[in-house]
Amino acid sequence: MTDDDKIVRAVLSGNRDSYATLVRRYQAQVLRSCLVLLANPVEAEDAAQDVFIKAYESLAGFHGESSFPTWLYRITHNHCMDLLRKKKRQKTDSLDNLVEDRHDTGEKLLDVNRTKPSSQDYQDLINEVMSTLSPDYKEILALREVGGFTYEEMASYLRCTLDAVKARLRRARQELREKARHFLGSKIVQ
Amino acid sequence: MDHDQIKDKLDAYDDNELSIGERHEVTAHLEACAECRTNAEEWKKTTDMFFKTPQLPSSEEFVHRVMARIERLEPADVREQGGLRRALNRWFYPAFVGAAVAGFLFIMTVPMPEPKAPLDSLLFEYKAENIPSDWLVSADVAREDQILRYVMGEI
Numbered sequence: 001m002t003d004d005d006k007i008v009r010a011v012l013s014g015n016r017d018s019y020a021t022l023v024r025r026y027q028a029q030v031l032r033s034c035l036v037l038l039a040n041p042v043e044a045e046d047a048a049q050d051v052f053i054k055a056y057e058s059l060a061g062f063h064g065e066s067s068f069p070t071w072l073y074r075i076t077h078n079h080c081m082d083l084l085r086k087k088k089r090q091k092t093d094s095l096d097n098l099v100e101d102r103h104d105t106g107e108k109l110l111d112v113n114r115t116k117p118s119s120q121d122y123q124d125l126i127n128e129v130m131s132t133l134s135p136d137y138k139e140i141l142a143l144r145e146v147g148g149f150t151y152e153e154m155a156s157y158l159r160c161t162l163d164a165v166k167a168r169l170r171r172a173r174q175e176l177r178e179k180a181r182h183f184l185g186s187k188i189v190q
Numbered sequence: 191m192d193h194d195q196i197k198d199k200l201d202a203y204d205d206n207e208l209s210i211g212e213r214h215e216v217t218a219h220l221e222a223c224a225e226c227r228t229n230a231e232e233w234k235k236t237t238d239m240f241f242k243t244p245q246l247p248s249s250e251e252f253v254h255r256v257m258a259r260i261e262r263l264e265p266a267d268v269r270e271q272g273g274l275r276r277a278l279n280r281w282f283y284p285a286f287v288g289a290a291v292a293g294f295l296f297i298m299t300v301p302m303p304e305p306k307a308p309l310d311s312l313l314f315e316y317k318a319e320n321i322p323s324d325w326l327v328s329a330d331v332a333r334e335d336q337i338l339r340y341v342m343g344e345i
Binding site: 016017019020023024027028031032036045048049052053056057122126129130141144145146150151166169170173176177180181184 | 201202205207232233236237239240241248249250252253255256257259260263
């Protein structure tokens with residue numbers, strides 16, 4: 001039995017304060033997952049709180065078939081995908097729209113002769129680039145890059161074939177590569 | 191594997207999803223091929239930038255906010271709801287669906303007794319006895335019983 005499992009048991013037997021240890025331990029991971037999927041720091045923070053509340057409410061459903069962080073990641077992922085679906089605006093911004101909206105932010109940010117960009121500027125730009133990806137692409141990238149799921153786990157989770165996972169992941173990465181090159185080119189290629 | 195095949199395998203290589211043999215082959219190719227090496231490095235930087243930064247610090251404020259929300263929940267209810275939901279999902283719903291399917295199959299497979307006479311001729315005979323319509327046959331309990339006994343072969 002892992003330390004996480006022991007804490008879960010303690011919480012279920014009435015020691016509610018023990019849950020703070022799990023929140024403390026996994027908050028960064030949950031917040032990062034939310035940020036990748038929602039591409040909005042404020043929404044990500046709210047979503048991360050909701051995830052921990054949902055996890056607490058469903059704690060009796062955790063039977064240790066997977067590790068606690070994996071189980072928590074599934075809750076995070078489902079919650080964020082629900083939020084994305086509810087938004088409905090599906091982020092149809094094209095690359096051109098983004099360029100128009102942000103003008104030449106990427107180039108300006110990376111121009112060393114100009115004022116040095118802050119890390120917040122970078123994060124804003126990264127969030128904007130992420131927000132232009134389709135929910136399907138964000139989903140599979142988050143599963144792989146943040147959740148650390150294997151191809152087989154992704155196929156099982158997304159209820160599709162291994163080949164479909166590979167194809168979708170390849171397309172998602174290709175799109176992210178192209179956008180990253182466009183907006184953060186010199187930073188990445190250098 | 192040639193250059194293009196290796197190029198297609200770079201993602202799987204990065205994801206540690208290749209067999210040991212394939213992995214050795216890609217590693218050897220990366221040492222020799224500058225283009226593939228650049229692609230791999232570029233993707234590494236991209237993932238670092240998009241998925242591994244920023245290093246989010248643990249925030250006690252966040253923990254307090256979550257715990258404050260949990261304070262407002264009833265823990266006993268949470269446990270009971272969790273247990274009840276689990277019991278419903280695991281036992282009640284499958285049992286209910288199973289019972290419904292079994293009932294349906296039972297009804298469909300029970301052989302129905304064949305009537306001794308075709309319905310048309312039966313009604314014709316009773317119409318001959320001045321019964322004005324089929325509805326009145328049903329309304330007249332005595333005659334209905336008689337018809338049923340006839341159909342079941344008791345008379």
